Amino acid sequence: MSTQPYLLIAAGGTGGHMFPAQALSEAMLARGWRVSLSTDARGARYAGNFPEAVTRQVTAAATFAQGSKLTRALTPLTIARGVATTTWEMYRDRPDVVIGFGGYPALPAMAAAGILRIPRLIHEQNGVLGRVNRHFASRVDLVACGTWPTPLPEGAVGEHVGNPVRATILEAAGAPYRLSPDGGIDILVIGGSQGAGLFSSVVPEAISKLPWDIRDRLRLSQQVRPEDMERVQQKYAELEVEAELRPFFDDVPERLAWASLVISRSGASSVADITVMGRPAVLIPYAAALDDHQNANAQGLVEAGGAFVIQESELTPKLLAGHITEILSDPEGAAAMAQACLSQGKPDATAHLAELVEALRKTKGRPE
Missing domain, CATH: 3.40.50.2000 (Glycogen Phosphorylase B;)
Known part of the structure; x- marks a missing residue:
C-alpha cells in the first residue's frame, strides 16, 4: 500500500464546485499527496480537466429536487446505496482526509467519512451554505469559506480561505x-x-x-x-x-x-x-x-x-x-x-486550503 498521504475530494457536477476542487487537486499532487475525486456520473463528465493522476470514483447519488416522481421517491435508496459503496471503498483504501466541495454528489463520501471517523472538512464557495454543506457544517472539523462573511450554523467552525482558482488563472x-x-x-x-x-x-x-x-x-x-x-x-x-x-x-x-x-x-x-x-x-x-x-x-x-x-x-x-x-x-x-x-482577490486561497488539509491530517489523522 502506498505510503503517500491520501486525500479524497467529494464534489458535485457544476463548475462552481469542480473548479476549486480541481485547483486543490493540483496543489495536493504537487505536495506529494495521492488524490481521488468522488462524484456521480454527471460530475464525472465535468472532471475532464482534473490532472490525470487524480483517480475518479463514480458513485450513486441523488437529490429530491430533480427528476421524475419515481426518481425522487427512490432518492433515499440511491443515497443509501452510494453511502454503503463509498464506505466500503474507504474502508479498503482509507483516506487521511476527506474534503467536500458541495453538491449532492458529495454527500455519500462525506457521510462515509463520518461513519469511519476520518478527518473531514468542507469548502463552501458561496456566501450562503448549500444544502449538503449546510447539513455537514456542524459535523465536520472545519468549514473553509470562500466568501466572507458566510453565516454558519451553531457549532460550526469557519475560516476565511477564499475560493481556489485554477493554475491557469x-x-x-x-x-x-x-x-x-x-x-x-x-x-x-x-x-x-x-x-x-x-x-x-x-x-x-x-x-x-x-x-x-x-x-x-x-x-x-x-x-x-x-x-x-x-x-x-x-x-x-x-x-x-x-x-x-x-x-x-x-x-x-x-x-x-x-x-x-x-x-x-x-x-x-x-x-x-x-x-x-x-x-x-x-x-x-x-x-x-x-x-x-x-x-x-x-x-x-x-x-x-x-x-x-x-x-x-x-x-x-x-x-x-x-x-x-x-x-x-x-x-x-x-x-x-x-x-x-x-x-478583494485571494490568490493564495489554494495554498491556504492545502495547508488546512495538511494540518488536519497532522492533528487528527492516523499516527504515522
Missing part, C-alpha cells in the same frame, strides 16, 4: 490593466448555462446603445448558446462590432487578462477569477440561485468599488449600456475599479 493573476482613451476596448461576457440565454438577448441591445466612440473600438468575446449563435452573430455584424462568439471559452484566463470590462453572473468561481485577475465588472446575479447566494457573492466586490451589480429583474439594455459607458469612458475610474477588484 493564477499564472495570469494581476496582469496589468489596460484601458486608454483612444485604444481598443475588450469586453468579456461569460454567462455559463445560467446566463448565456439571457445575455444573448440583452447584451447585443446594450451594445447598440453605446456611444459610437466606444462601440467603434470594441472587441467582444461572448459566451453564446449554439441555438442563439446565428442570431447574435448577425446582430453584431449589423452593428459593425468585432465579436468572437463561442458556446464555451477554454482560454478564459487569457481573455480575462486582456479584458477592459467583464460582464458576468456572480457565481463564486467567476467572482474569484475576476478578483484574482483584477478587472472591472458588471455582475448580474442569477435570480433563481438557491438562497440568493449570487447576490451574497457579489456584495463584497460591489462594496469595495470593483463592480456594479444589476438585479436580473431590473436588467434592461439601457441600464446595462449606462454602466458600460460609465466605466469605459473613464480610464482612470476603470483603473481604480480594477485595483479595488484586485484587493
Whole structure:
C-alpha cells in the first residue's frame, strides 16, 4: 500500500464546485499527496480537466429536487446505496482526509467519512451554505469559506480561505490593466448555462446603445448558446462590432487578462477569477440561485468599488449600456475599479486550503 498521504475530494457536477476542487487537486499532487475525486456520473463528465493522476470514483447519488416522481421517491435508496459503496471503498483504501466541495454528489463520501471517523472538512464557495454543506457544517472539523462573511450554523467552525482558482488563472493573476482613451476596448461576457440565454438577448441591445466612440473600438468575446449563435452573430455584424462568439471559452484566463470590462453572473468561481485577475465588472446575479447566494457573492466586490451589480429583474439594455459607458469612458475610474477588484482577490486561497488539509491530517489523522 502506498505510503503517500491520501486525500479524497467529494464534489458535485457544476463548475462552481469542480473548479476549486480541481485547483486543490493540483496543489495536493504537487505536495506529494495521492488524490481521488468522488462524484456521480454527471460530475464525472465535468472532471475532464482534473490532472490525470487524480483517480475518479463514480458513485450513486441523488437529490429530491430533480427528476421524475419515481426518481425522487427512490432518492433515499440511491443515497443509501452510494453511502454503503463509498464506505466500503474507504474502508479498503482509507483516506487521511476527506474534503467536500458541495453538491449532492458529495454527500455519500462525506457521510462515509463520518461513519469511519476520518478527518473531514468542507469548502463552501458561496456566501450562503448549500444544502449538503449546510447539513455537514456542524459535523465536520472545519468549514473553509470562500466568501466572507458566510453565516454558519451553531457549532460550526469557519475560516476565511477564499475560493481556489485554477493554475491557469493564477499564472495570469494581476496582469496589468489596460484601458486608454483612444485604444481598443475588450469586453468579456461569460454567462455559463445560467446566463448565456439571457445575455444573448440583452447584451447585443446594450451594445447598440453605446456611444459610437466606444462601440467603434470594441472587441467582444461572448459566451453564446449554439441555438442563439446565428442570431447574435448577425446582430453584431449589423452593428459593425468585432465579436468572437463561442458556446464555451477554454482560454478564459487569457481573455480575462486582456479584458477592459467583464460582464458576468456572480457565481463564486467567476467572482474569484475576476478578483484574482483584477478587472472591472458588471455582475448580474442569477435570480433563481438557491438562497440568493449570487447576490451574497457579489456584495463584497460591489462594496469595495470593483463592480456594479444589476438585479436580473431590473436588467434592461439601457441600464446595462449606462454602466458600460460609465466605466469605459473613464480610464482612470476603470483603473481604480480594477485595483479595488484586485484587493478583494485571494490568490493564495489554494495554498491556504492545502495547508488546512495538511494540518488536519497532522492533528487528527492516523499516527504515522
